[in-house]
Amino acid sequence: MHIVAFDIKNLVIRVGIENELFTLNDRGFIIPASKIVIKDIIQDIIQRNIDIDLLQGLIYGIQWEPHPAQLEIVTQPLDYRTVERAIRLARRYIASVARRRRLKIYSGSIHPIQSNPFPINGTHISISIRPKGKKGMPRKFLTYVHNNIRNHLPELIALTANSPLIAGEHSGYMSSRLVFSRVLKPSNYAVIKRSKTTIIPREKRALLKYAFTFTDKKKYEHKVVVNDVGLRFLDLTPRGPYTNIIEDRWASFKVSRLEVRFLDNPSTTDYIVDITYILLGLALEAIDKLYRGEKLGERPHLNENRMLAIKYGIEASFLHDGHKISASRSVREMLDRIHQFLDILDVKLRTSLADGIPEITFYGPPKIITDSHEMLRNVRSGRVLMKMEVHSDRELITMSGERIRLPKGSRVFGLVFPEYTFEWQEDEENIVSRFTKIHISYWMLTQQGYVRFLPGDKILLATSPIGRLVRLFSFIQKSLFKSCLETST
Amino acid sequence: MTHLLRLYKDINQLIQEIEKKDISAIRDVLRSIIGRLKILNTLGNRIPWFFLTFIPIDILISSNEKFANLKRLKKYLIRLRNSLEKIIVGKTGVRLLHRKGTYLHLRNPITTLCVPSGFDSMLPGYTYIPGRRPILLTASHATPPSMDINTGLLARRIAVKAHAHALISQIPRLFIDPNRMVGRILPFRRKLDDLINSGKVRLILDLHSMEGHVDSVVDIGVWFGLSSTRTYVKKLTDVFSKYDIPYTISTRFIGGDIIFYHANKPYINAIQLEISNRIRKRALRVLSNAISEYIVSVGDAYRRL
Numbered sequence: 001m002h003i004v005a006f007d008i009k010n011l012v013i014r015v016g017i018e019n020e021l022f023t024l025n026d027r028g029f030i031i032p033a034s035k036i037v038i039k040d041i042i043q044d045i046i047q048r049n050i051d052i053d054l055l056q057g058l059i060y061g062i063q064w065e066p067h068p069a070q071l072e073i074v075t076q077p078l079d080y081r082t083v084e085r086a087i088r089l090a091r092r093y094i095a096s097v098a099r100r101r102r103l104k105i106y107s108g109s110i111h112p113i114q115s116n117p118f119p120i121n122g123t124h125i126s127i128s129i130r131p132k133g134k135k136g137m138p139r140k141f142l143t144y145v146h147n148n149i150r151n152h153l154p155e156l157i158a159l160t161a162n163s164p165l166i167a168g169e170h171s172g173y174m175s176s177r178l179v180f181s182r183v184l185k186p187s188n189y190a191v192i193k194r195s196k197t198t199i200i201p202r203e204k205r206a207l208l209k210y211a212f213t214f215t216d217k218k219k220y221e222h223k224v225v226v227n228d229v230g231l232r233f234l235d236l237t238p239r240g241p242y243t244n245i246i247e248d249r250w251a252s253f254k255v256s257r258l259e260v261r262f263l264d265n266p267s268t269t270d271y272i273v274d275i276t277y278i279l280l281g282l283a284l285e286a287i288d289k290l291y292r293g294e295k296l297g298e299r300p301h302l303n304e305n306r307m308l309a310i311k312y313g314i315e316a317s318f319l320h321d322g323h324k325i326s327a328s329r330s331v332r333e334m335l336d337r338i339h340q341f342l343d344i345l346d347v348k349l350r351t352s353l354a355d356g357i358p359e360i361t362f363y364g365p366p367k368i369i370t371d372s373h374e375m376l377r378n379v380r381s382g383r384v385l386m387k388m389e390v391h392s393d394r395e396l397i398t399m400s401g402e403r404i405r406l407p408k409g410s411r412v413f414g415l416v417f418p419e420y421t422f423e424w425q426e427d428e429e430n431i432v433s434r435f436t437k438i439h440i441s442y443w444m445l446t447q448q449g450y451v452r453f454l455p456g457d458k459i460l461l462a463t464s465p466i467g468r469l470v471r472l473f474s475f476i477q478k479s480l481f482k483s484c485l486e487t488s489t
Numbered sequence: 490m491t492h493l494l495r496l497y498k499d500i501n502q503l504i505q506e507i508e509k510k511d512i513s514a515i516r517d518v519l520r521s522i523i524g525r526l527k528i529l530n531t532l533g534n535r536i537p538w539f540f541l542t543f544i545p546i547d548i549l550i551s552s553n554e555k556f557a558n559l560k561r562l563k564k565y566l567i568r569l570r571n572s573l574e575k576i577i578v579g580k581t582g583v584r585l586l587h588r589k590g591t592y593l594h595l596r597n598p599i600t601t602l603c604v605p606s607g608f609d610s611m612l613p614g615y616t617y618i619p620g621r622r623p624i625l626l627t628a629s630h631a632t633p634p635s636m637d638i639n640t641g642l643l644a645r646r647i648a649v650k651a652h653a654h655a656l657i658s659q660i661p662r663l664f665i666d667p668n669r670m671v672g673r674i675l676p677f678r679r680k681l682d683d684l685i686n687s688g689k690v691r692l693i694l695d696l697h698s699m700e701g702h703v704d705s706v707v708d709i710g711v712w713f714g715l716s717s718t719r720t721y722v723k724k725l726t727d728v729f730s731k732y733d734i735p736y737t738i739s740t741r742f743i744g745g746d747i748i749f750y751h752a753n754k755p756y757i758n759a760i761q762l763e764i765s766n767r768i769r770k771r772a773l774r775v776l777s778n779a780i781s782e783y784i785v786s787v788g789d790a791y792r793r794l
Contacts, residue, residue, distance in 0.1 A: 027605035382537040399676040401613035421606035464537035475553040
């Protein structure tokens with residue numbers, strides 16, 4: 001048993017979580033209803049329908065997000081044992097408000113159909129560890145914790161990646177979120193740099209007109225630098241007084257912390273809590289190394305392994321000292337190592353993560369069931385205008401809502417569009433944890449009305465809007481030629 | 490872009506040749522158009538999707554026979570030309586359109602032109618009030634939950650008072666939003682198209698409501714000036730000034746898919762009115778009187794034409 005070099009009683013640990021959620025209608029479709037939910041919450045606060053004091057102690061706020069179907073829970077910086085209560089309470093409350101409006105909350109990273117690739121959800125976890133008596137997380141702590149978590153990025157990504165589906169098909173990546181998100185660039189190895197100036201990156205010059213600014217001589221001279229020019233939106237970033245990133249710099253020492261942004265949204269509170277504990281374990285491991293005076297270098301093949309984890313998740317094979325090691329083994333080794341730190345914290349992992357099994361493997365990705373693969377292929381490739389022959393009697397719903405019988409063998413032409421029926425699991429009340437099945441059926445909009453496509457119907461023609469115009473102009477050309485011939489004869 | 494511009498030029502030329510009734514020239518232009526379309530079809534999935542976004546659905550799903558008559562063909566070609574204009578303008582401002590992605594949903598059919606289960610149970614999902622004047626009032630978000638309050642009431646009241654047409658949606662926006670691209674496949678929007686194609690409607694007033702904490706009572710949306718001519722907006726603002734109704738133009742809302750898509754057609758103007766949801770009783774009556782007066786004056790001007 002390895003004996004740790006620090007006494008946990010001399011450390012103050014604070015954790016803050018930002019958890020993004022989607023609003024769904026009762027059919028599982030993303031709808032821009034975050035405003036409705038937030039309005040109701042404000043009404044509750046005004047009318048004192050909720051225990052504001054309780055919430056205030058746990059929740060910093062509920063935040064607007066750029067997409068009108070997204071909202072975000074932001075907890076206060078809390079003791080690691082309290083953070084679960086905060087996130088559970090906030091999610092339960094938001095879900096209950098949504099229920100009043102016949103809405104649902106979805107806690108996944110990506111909607112399997114409507115995200116293309118946006119909107120995307122994520123969970124950010126902020127960690128602050130400081131010795132008792134210090135105002136905030138010191139630079140050395142920040143650097144060590146950053147570098148240790150960064151060194152385990154491949155394992156952590158493999159363990160949390162859960163967004164393989166985008167726009168109804170497999171994107172080829174286990175974490176599509178990390179591939180498509182514009183705000184998650186990889187951070188560099190953190191170093192403490194003495195700098196008299198802050199260089200303003202070109203991208204930020206619209207925000208601050210300066211090319212560089214001189215920093216206060218007494219304060220902030222030593223910075224924890226994870227990106228030389230101070231670009232924001234990194235997958236792992238220090239925040240507070242010691243960062244060189246302008247938007248993340250706050251004067252107060254209290255807010256000095258490390259923010260972890262690369263996590264795909266865990267579907268349940270249990271998973272959120274477990275991943276928080278794993279991060280805390282890694283943070284304490286870093287502190288242990290710091291107290292021992294061990295150097296924490298950059299792990300070889302880090303970027304390659306990071307990419308492999310994004311692509312294959314837990315199925316990846318990581319490069320390791322000239323040979324390959326499976327991601328699952330690497331994850332288990334990491335978990336075994338941090339186990340003692342979790343014991344010190346007196347916490348236990350309760351989900352499949354304890355055995356190194358990501359939730360996407362534990363529950364499986366959503367199954368796509370379609371009435372016709374040929375139809376799906378056509379729609380995906382943009383050939384949405386089709387001619388089909390119905391193989392059985394059918395109803396045609398006219399524009400005025402009347403239902404007319406369409407006899408077997410009728411041929412119809414029109415615009416095909418999919419109808420989705422979702423099946424899902426709710427591990428927490430009124431919160432869709434994950435979609436399990438996606439049924440795709442098809443309708444055709446014809447000049448006369450709507451016809452449902454059924455398996456067995458024959459597709460006689462499928463074309464894109466441009467293909468349709470080509471056919472149309474060819475027809476006009478032919479008919480003109482014919483009429484010319486008729487006139488001449 | 491070059492191919493699009495050339496296609497636009499060819500279609501324009503075709504319209505002119507149809508006017509001249511020069512059959513051989515028409516055939517030459519048609520050949521050129523077909524060639525250009527074939528090239529466009531090879532330039533990736535994005536171009537057909539652009540066409541689906543901008544070109545009226547009824548042109549795409551009509552039977553070929555509808556285009557056999559030269560007079561009718563010319564009518565369709567003018568609409569096609571207008572749509573191409575929008576593609577060209579849209580392509581040049583593609584960033585802008587992406588930024589306004591929530592309005593247009595410039596994505597792909599699998600994620601955009603799709604409906605949730607039970608969609609057929611909601612059909613037809615609209616109420617139509619016929620009118621005499623060629624002006625149509627639409628209230629696309631008139632059904633709870635998350636409805637635009639007063640819009641259904643206003644549409645009915647004004648339609649009766651000013652003898653305008655009114656189309657009121659009964660499908661909740663949280664189920665399918667008629668003012669988004671997916672709404673184009675709903676009977677509500679197909680009816681709107683029918684009214685325009687039959688020549689019964691020349692001006693669309695799309696009614697919505699906005700949060701009432703702003704100074705203005707009405708925000709007028711004209712899609713960067715693409716959906717309506719200045720004259721109609723000027724007349725409307727004159728009426729609002731006369732009734733002392735504070736208004737702004739495209740301050741918060743530029744317009745949704747209804748005014749964007751249906752104003753594709755020649756001689757059709759579309760204006761979105763975002764009405765403050767704070768106004769009640771008297772103010773609502775004043776607004777209803779103002780819009781009615783506007784409809785009467787514009788409608789009668791059309792009749793004189």
